[in-house]
Amino acid sequence: MTAILHKLPLLALLLLAAVAPALAQEAATGTAATAQLPIEITAEGGIEWNRNAKTYTARGAAQARRGDLSVSADTLTAHYREGAEGGSEIYRLEAAGNVRLASQSVVVTGDLAVYDVTSRNMTVTGQPLKLETPTDVLTAKDRLEYSDRTREASAHGDVAVVREGQRLDAEHVLATLAPGAAGDLALSKVEATGNVRIATQREFVRADHGTYDVEKQFAILTGGVKVTQDQNQLNGEYAEVDLKSGVSRLLGAPPGGSGKVKGLVLPGSVPEPGG
Numbered sequence: 001m002t003a004i005l006h007k008l009p010l011l012a013l014l015l016l017a018a019v020a021p022a023l024a025q026e027a028a029t030g031t032a033a034t035a036q037l038p039i040e041i042t043a044e045g046g047i048e049w050n051r052n053a054k055t056y057t058a059r060g061a062a063q064a065r066r067g068d069l070s071v072s073a074d075t076l077t078a079h080y081r082e083g084a085e086g087g088s089e090i091y092r093l094e095a096a097g098n099v100r101l102a103s104q105s106v107v108v109t110g111d112l113a114v115y116d117v118t119s120r121n122m123t124v125t126g127q128p129l130k131l132e133t134p135t136d137v138l139t140a141k142d143r144l145e146y147s148d149r150t151r152e153a154s155a156h157g158d159v160a161v162v163r164e165g166q167r168l169d170a171e172h173v174l175a176t177l178a179p180g181a182a183g184d185l186a187l188s189k190v191e192a193t194g195n196v197r198i199a200t201q202r203e204f205v206r207a208d209h210g211t212y213d214v215e216k217q218f219a220i221l222t223g224g225v226k227v228t229q230d231q232n233q234l235n236g237e238y239a240e241v242d243l244k245s246g247v248s249r250l251l252g253a254p255p256g257g258s259g260k261v262k263g264l265v266l267p268g269s270v271p272e273p274g275g
Contacts, residue, residue, distance in 0.1 A: 038066065039064055039065070039066045039078075039090060039117075040064070040065050040066070041056065041058050041062070041063070041064045041065075041076065041078065042058070042062070042063050042065075043058035043059055043060050043061065043062040043063070043076070044060035044061045044062075045058075045059035045060025045061075045062075046058075046059060046060070047059075054079060054080050054081060054088075055077050055078060055079055055080070056077070056078040056080070057075065057076070057077045057078075058075070058076045058077075058078075059074070059075050059076075060074070061074070062074065062075060062076040062095075063076070064076055064078065064093055068102075068103060068104055069101075069102070069103045069148060070100075070101070070102050070103075071093055071095055071099070071100070071101050071113070071115055071122075072095075072098075072099070072100045072102075073095035073096055073097050073098055073099045073100070073113070074096060074097030074098050075095070075096045075097055076093060076094070076095050077093070077094040077095075078090050078092070078093055079091060079092040079093075079094070089117075090117055091116070091117050091118060092114065092115070092116060092117060093113075093114070093115040093117065094113070094114055094115075095112070095113040095114075095115070096111070096112050096113075097111065098111075099111060099112065099113040099124060099126075101113065101115070101122055101124070101146070103148045104184075104185050105133055105134055105184035105185045105186075106131065106132070106133055106146070106177065106185050107131070107132045107133075108122065108124055108130070108131050108132075108144065108146050108153075109124075109128055109129070109130050109132075110124035110125060110126050110127070110128070110129045110130070110144060111124075111125065111126020111127060111128075111129075112124070112125045112126045113125075119147070119149065120147060120148040120149040121145065121146070121147045121148075121149075122145065122146050122147075122148070123143065123144075123145045124143070124144045124145070124146070125142070125143050125144075127141075129141065129142075129143075129144050129155075130144075131144060131146060131153050131155070131175075133177070133184065133185055133186045133187065134180075134182075134184045134186065135163055135164070135180070135184075135186045135187075136161065136162070136163045136186055136187045136214070137160075137161075137162045137163075138153060138155055138159065138160070138161050138162075138173070138175060138187070139155075139158075139159070139160050140155035140156055140157050140158065140159045140160075140173075141156075141157035141158040141159075142156045142157030142158075143155070143156045143157065144156075151176065151177040151178070151185065152174065152175065152176055152177070153173075153174075153175045153177065154172075154173070154174050154175075155172070155173045155175070156171070156172050157171065158171070159171065159172065159173040159192070161173060161175070161187065161190055161192075161212070163187070163214060166217065166243050167198070167199055168190060168192060168196070168197070168198050168210070168212055168219070169195075169196070169197040169198075170192035170193060170194055170195060170196045170197070170210065171193065171194030171195050172192070172193045172194050173190055173191065173192050173193075174190070174191040175187050175189070175190045175191075176188050176189045176190075186214070187214045188213075188214055188215060189211070189212070189213060189214065190210075190211070190212040190214060191210075191211055192209065192210040192211075192212065193208070193209050193210075194208070195208075196208065196209060196210040196221060198210070198212075198219055198221070198241055198243070200241065200243055200246045200248065201246045202229060202246045202247075202248075203227055203228060203229045203246075203248055204227075204228045205219075205221060205225065205226070205227050205228075205239060205241055205248060206224075206225070206226045206228075207221035207222060207223055207224060207225040207226070207239065208222065208223030208224050209221065209222045209223050210222070216244075217242065217243040217244040218240070218241070218242055218243070218244075219240070219241040219243065220238075220239070220240055220241075221238070221239040221240075221241065222237060222238050222239075222254060223237065224237070225237060225238060225239045225250060227239060227248055227250050234250050234261060235261065236250045236251055236252050236253075236260075236261040237251070237252060237253050237254070237257075238250070238251040238252070238253055238254045238255070238257075239251070
């Protein structure tokens with residue numbers, strides 16, 4: 001049986017009953033402040049309650065909110081099930097069209113999303129696929145996953161990480177967020193794999209893998225490292241890139257290993273003494 005709910009107070013009562021076991025479970029994991037709050041769903045185009053499918057579907061500027069976490073989209077579908085201790089619990093939110101997840105100072109946008117209420121993990125696809133903090137912008141082409149619990153983001157496909165003109169590109173990125181000096185969440189560490197590229201004021205560096213300390217603006221790159229300066233190119237297996245100073249250090253192997261650095265310097269690319 002399907003019912004269309006036009007008055008939101010009735011829905012609020014239904015949702016409060018449905019989420020109680022899930023909230024109790026979160027309280028046991030140490031998030032009691034959030035757990036004591038109900039999930040509130042609002043929509044301009046009405047809400048459909050399907051008892052057989054066990055879903056609530058909100059359409060038209062729909063939003064689900066609990067504490068400082070909100071998920072908004074053109075259409076929101078909440079799935080509920082029988083709880084372990086009786087009653088019902090909402091365990092999954094599906095969002096479609098102009099998806100926006102906001103949690104503390106983090107905003108994730110895309111076109112389609114699935115949010116697991118228990119694990120607090122969100123998987124987003126479609127364009128524009130983006131994670132933003134007050135200081136950082138992370139974009140991707142294929143998929144973006146964000147955990148509101150662990151504060152980690154996993155991005156796939158033509159990933160770009162930008163902060164104040166500094167940019168890291170790769171095929172896959174695992175980013176960790178942490179509170180900054182002002183208390184807002186910001187990118188703290190980035191693990192990048194697959195065609196990693198970093199541009200500084202003086203050179204362009206490419207490698208297979210990279211680890212970037214965002215706060216220190218310091219990156220370590222390994223595997224097939226190529227450093228390009230103007231028309232010159234240096235090749236090695238390990239590089240340290242200081243984006244703050246613009247200075248790079250290239251080795252033939254990681255510290256403790258052995259290997260040679262190879263370089264190609266074109267005539268006329270190095271200034272003559274006194275020139």
